[in-house]
Amino acid sequence: SCGGTMHDYWGVGKATKEMLPMIAVPTTSGTGSETQSFALISDSDTHVKMACGDPKAACRVAVLDPLLTVSQPPGVTALTGMDAITHALETFVCKKSTPISECYSLEAWQRLTSGFPGVLSEPDNIACRSEMQLGACFAGMAIEASMLGGAHALANPITAYLGTPHGQAVGMMMPHIVRFNSIAVGDRYARLMRMVDPLNPPSSDPSGALFALLQGLLRESGLCTSLRQLAGWPTSDHDEKTFILKMAELAAKQWTGAFNPRPLSVSDFVDLYLAAL
Structure with missing residues (x-):
């Protein structure tokens, strides 16, 4: 609508005129992009994800019909579901979390953690599909009102260098960033775990339970x-060490890492990748 290249719109509010109206009809339950005004575009040379946001880019209408998600292959259901769950988690603890965004995050977490096991075991279960679609939508609203964190910073280099699907990459790294963040936001993780099992919440190590x-x-x-289970992962110790450092350096450049509740350095990213081996 506005001409130029995507680099011209890297940032916020760069659209120069009104854009064509969009109506979103999601067929997966993952990104929640139907409620967002941002597009994430990977730079083909640097592999850095450019966040291009403008209110003009938001969809005018979103139609959520769980029947349209039933035909997803099991792998797509799994990948998009894990992505949505990480959205609920990271928005709840990130530096830009607010009382408003927390409402969306918690609603998303409640629905996603109850619906995800159901869609895995019973793909035709419409009630669970509905929970997943609403959960992903609420998580998308939480992103729009806050931000993400370290798991997404860790995931982007994995996808860039190995071609690993985003849901796999971010889902794999999320448990490790939970452990890393636990000293800063352990009380928030405890709150999430109480929602999962109110009658038997973990008392001693809620972050470990999460x-x-x-x-x-x-x-x-x-x-x-x-990480060693991923296609394309280096097989020699030397190559693995070099590759991890390369990924850590790129992870440190990802914009989402700046909003993690605990500061992240290149050495922290290295340690997190090592923990995921």
Whole structure:
């Protein structure tokens, strides 16, 4: 609508005129982009994700029909579901979280954690599909009102260098960023775990319980839990060490990492990748 290249719109409010109206009809339950005014475009040379946001880019209408998500292949259901769950988690604890965004994050978390196991075991379960679609939508609204965090910064280099689907990459790294963040936002993770099982909340190590929950969802989804399980991962110790440093340096350049509740350095990213081996 406005001409030029995507680089011209990197940032916020760069659209020069009104854009064509959009109506979103999601067929997956993942990004929640139907409620957002941002597009994330990867630079083909640097692999840095450019966040291009403008209110003019928001959809005018979003139609959520869970029947349209039933035909997803199981792998797509798993990948998009894990992505939505990480959105709910990261928006709840990020530096830009607000009382308003927290309402969206918590509603998303409640619906996603109850609906995800159901769509994995019963793909035709419309009630669970509805929970997932609404949960992903609320998580998208939470992103629009706040931001993401370290798991997305860790995931982007994995996708850029290995071609790993985003849901796999971010889902795999989310448990490890939970452990890293626990000293800063452990009380928030405890609140999330109380929502999962109000009658038997973890008392001693809620962050560890959340770590285990996320790892369990990955396994239940048939997704990888270790970097070494990914296609294209280096096979020699030397190549692996070099590759991890390369990924850590790119992760440190990702804009989402700046909003993580605990500061992240290149060495922190290295340690997090090592933890995920």
